[in-house]
Amino acid sequence: MKNLSLxxxxxxxxxxxxxxxxxxxxxxxxxxxRVSTFGWALFAVTALLLGLTxxxxxxxxxxxxxxxxxxxxxxxxxxxxRMTGIKKxxxxxxxxxxLNDLLDQQEAYFREVFSAFDHASQGKTFRLAMDQGLHGAFxxxxxxxxxxxESLGQVQHMAIKERLIARITDLNSGNLxxxxxxxxxxxxxMTQELGVVGQISKETAQEAEGSxxxxxxxxxxxxxxxxxxxxTNAQTTLLHEKGDEINQIVQVITDVADRTNLLALNAAIxxxxxxxxxxxxxxxxxxxxxxxxxxxxxxxxxxxxxxxFGEATSRMIKDSEQVKEIAEGSRNAVRDFRSQVxxxxxxxxxxxxxxxxAQDFSFASLVKVxxxxxxxxxxxxxxxxxxxxxxxxxxxxxxxxxxxAWYYQGQGAEQYSHVPSFHRLETPHAGVHASIQEAVNxxxxxxxxxxxxxxxxxxxxxxxxxxxxEVVHILDQMLDERHREL
Amino acid sequence: xxxxxxxxxxxxxxxxxxxxxxxxxxxxxxxxxxxxFIDISGYSEQELLGAPHNILRHPDMPRSVFKLLWDTIQxxxxxxxxxxxxxxxxxxxxxxxxxxxxxxxxxxxxxxxxVRRKPKPEAVQAVSGLYRAMLDAERRAGxxxxxxxxxxxxxxxxxxxxxxxxxxxxxxx
Numbered sequence: 001m002k003n004l005s006l007x008x009x010x011x012x013x014x015x016x017x018x019x020x021x022x023x024x025x026x027x028x029x030x031x032x033x034r035v036s037t038f039g040w041a042l043f044a045v046t047a048l049l050l051g052l053t054x055x056x057x058x059x060x061x062x063x064x065x066x067x068x069x070x071x072x073x074x075x076x077x078x079x080x081x082r083m084t085g086i087k088k089x090x091x092x093x094x095x096x097x098x099l100n101d102l103l104d105q106q107e108a109y110f111r112e113v114f115s116a117f118d119h120a121s122q123g124k125t126f127r128l129a130m131d132q133g134l135h136g137a138f139x140x141x142x143x144x145x146x147x148x149x150e151s152l153g154q155v156q157h158m159a160i161k162e163r164l165i166a167r168i169t170d171l172n173s174g175n176l177x178x179x180x181x182x183x184x185x186x187x188x189x190m191t192q193e194l195g196v197v198g199q200i201s202k203e204t205a206q207e208a209e210g211s212x213x214x215x216x217x218x219x220x221x222x223x224x225x226x227x228x229x230x231x232t233n234a235q236t237t238l239l240h241e242k243g244d245e246i247n248q249i250v251q252v253i254t255d256v257a258d259r260t261n262l263l264a265l266n267a268a269i270x271x272x273x274x275x276x277x278x279x280x281x282x283x284x285x286x287x288x289x290x291x292x293x294x295x296x297x298x299x300x301x302x303x304x305x306x307x308x309f310g311e312a313t314s315r316m317i318k319d320s321e322q323v324k325e326i327a328e329g330s331r332n333a334v335r336d337f338r339s340q341v342x343x344x345x346x347x348x349x350x351x352x353x354x355x356x357x358a359q360d361f362s363f364a365s366l367v368k369v370x371x372x373x374x375x376x377x378x379x380x381x382x383x384x385x386x387x388x389x390x391x392x393x394x395x396x397x398x399x400x401x402x403x404x405a406w407y408y409q410g411q412g413a414e415q416y417s418h419v420p421s422f423h424r425l426e427t428p429h430a431g432v433h434a435s436i437q438e439a440v441n442x443x444x445x446x447x448x449x450x451x452x453x454x455x456x457x458x459x460x461x462x463x464x465x466x467x468x469x470e471v472v473h474i475l476d477q478m479l480d481e482r483h484r485e486l
Numbered sequence: 487x488x489x490x491x492x493x494x495x496x497x498x499x500x501x502x503x504x505x506x507x508x509x510x511x512x513x514x515x516x517x518x519x520x521x522x523f524i525d526i527s528g529y530s531e532q533e534l535l536g537a538p539h540n541i542l543r544h545p546d547m548p549r550s551v552f553k554l555l556w557d558t559i560q561x562x563x564x565x566x567x568x569x570x571x572x573x574x575x576x577x578x579x580x581x582x583x584x585x586x587x588x589x590x591x592x593x594x595x596x597x598x599x600x601v602r603r604k605p606k607p608e609a610v611q612a613v614s615g616l617y618r619a620m621l622d623a624e625r626r627a628g629x630x631x632x633x634x635x636x637x638x639x640x641x642x643x644x645x646x647x648x649x650x651x652x653x654x655x656x657x658x659x
Contacts, residue, residue: 104507133505
């Protein structure tokens with residue numbers, strides 16, 4: 001009996017009772033010999049009731065079997081089963097409904113918990129678990145489940161937000177370093193160029209100093225020439241005075257000659273009158289001798305004058321030779337001066353080209369920094385929000401910015417439009433502006449709850465970085481191409 | 487199935503601590519209903535078992551809501567919707583229905599499980615206005631696909647205006 005199931009045990013017991021009852025009936029029938037009609041009727045009713053009881057017990061057992069099956073399934077975690085077709089007023093009806101209610105509570109509870117967590121895991125934290133209709137411990141547990149869902153939601157919200165921030169910060173810092181390196185290179189080449197300019201300026205200054213000395217020498221030489229000329233004038237004046245003296249002497253000689261002539265005439269007349277009177281002739285002869293001595297003195301004076309005249313002439317020749325030398329020196333000085341001036345001009349030209357290059361490098365650095373800042377502003381909107389000054393700063397388009405103004409109207413259009421790389425700049429440059437602007441527009445939406453939006457924002461920033469790299473590269477090429485022509 | 491009950495203006499209200507539970511097979515035929523369901527719908531368990539779930543469908547409900555509902559659960563997703571139901575005696579009752587798919591141990595879809603709770607009165611008010619507009623659009627565009635499309639367009643427009651998904655909208659009410 002120990003090993004029999006509950007159902008079989010009931011069957012066994014009922015069968016035994018029936019057997020005993022039949023034996024009892026038989027004993028009654030055979031013991032007294034007769035059984036009254038009432039006795040038989042009682043026996044029949046008892047047997048019928050017994051049969052009915054047996055049937056009821058069978059049905060109850062069947063219901064219990066079903067309930068047991070469902071309970072076992074529930075214990076195994078299958079909450080889907082329910083008791084159906086429950087007869088009104090059946091002995092096990094209430095039990096079946098109670099089991100259904102329990103399973104309804106359990107299944108609703110688990111499905112709610114699953115739905116709420118499933119939604120929360122996708123960032124949909126508005127979908128809380130509903131506790132309405134749940135009872136007792138199920139209801140209490142749901143309150144706690146919702147606290148978890150909400151904190152899970154907060155954590156996820158933060159995580160999603162942080163994920164984009166982390167990704168973009170990573171992208172940004174990586175590129176920032178590259179950008180700074182590029183600026184560094186530029187600053188290095190600018191320093192070099194400026195060093196060349198410095199050296200040239202030094203040389204130019206030295207040459208300018210040389211030119212100054214040359215000019216001073218030239219001025220001194222020219223002063224000397226002026227002094228010489230003044231001296232020559234003085235000599236000429238002296239010469240003129242000596243000429244006057246000679247004239248006076250010549251006048252004296254002329255007078256003497258006149259007088260000698262007159263005396264000679266008188267002597268001739270006297271000689272005619274008195275041939276024997278030789279005494280008179282002797283006086284005339286004496287006079288003529290005196291005159292001839294005077295003439296000899298005058299001639300001596302002339303000789304002396306001519307000698308001093310010769311001295312003056314030789315000094316003049318000497319002076320004029322000095323003047324010639326000085327003039328020669330001045331000419332050489334002027335020739336040197338001219339070549340130095342030419343060299344000076346050459347240096348000035350080289351210096352100008354170097355300064356031009358340096359200016360280009362510095363401008364390129366400036367516009368690169370402009371665009372790095374433009375991108376940085378875009379990244380900052382992530383933290384500062386779409387109404388920040390950073391967000392306003394990025395509204396500048398590629399025609400309005402410094403590079404744009406240079407490219408479309410300014411020096412760029414004038415000096416660079418003929419180099420091959422010039423026309424390749426426009427597309428990536430416009431791309432930097434457009435991509436950052438699109439990313440910032442999306443930052444005005446509820447990106448912090450939407451991973452798809454985050455991916456779009458990230459890809460806009462990514463393409464801005466690629467375009468920016470290209471702008472930097474093309475700027476370098478443009479400078480290189482133009483400088484090779486200089 | 488017998489003739490559909492004639493709707494009346496009488497409203498039944500679901501208890502604060504109760505919920506209706508029902509299960510259907512893949513075709514929408516009822517396989518289980520709890521006692522709350524039996525009480526409020528007015529049908530006996532015998533009448534409900536094997537009957538299509540749409541015996542409870544109220545004529546004030548736009549057809550497109552049920553299309554949305556079926557499309558969603560057939561894609562193995564959960565759906566929540568405010569629904570006006572028709573009881574056997576012609577009275578109506580509003581519920582906030584939550585329907586989820588049921589799977590066997592191998593992950594096969596075997597039926598649907600629905601829990602219906604008492605909705606907030608303000609939510610019912612908001613939803614009835616929207617449903618009326620959807621129903622009007624549905625009737626104007628005529629039966630079939632065109633009506634369905636017009637009705638869903640009204641819903642999508644309303645959602646777009648609020649900048650919400652359907653789920654955000656129903657849980658936000």
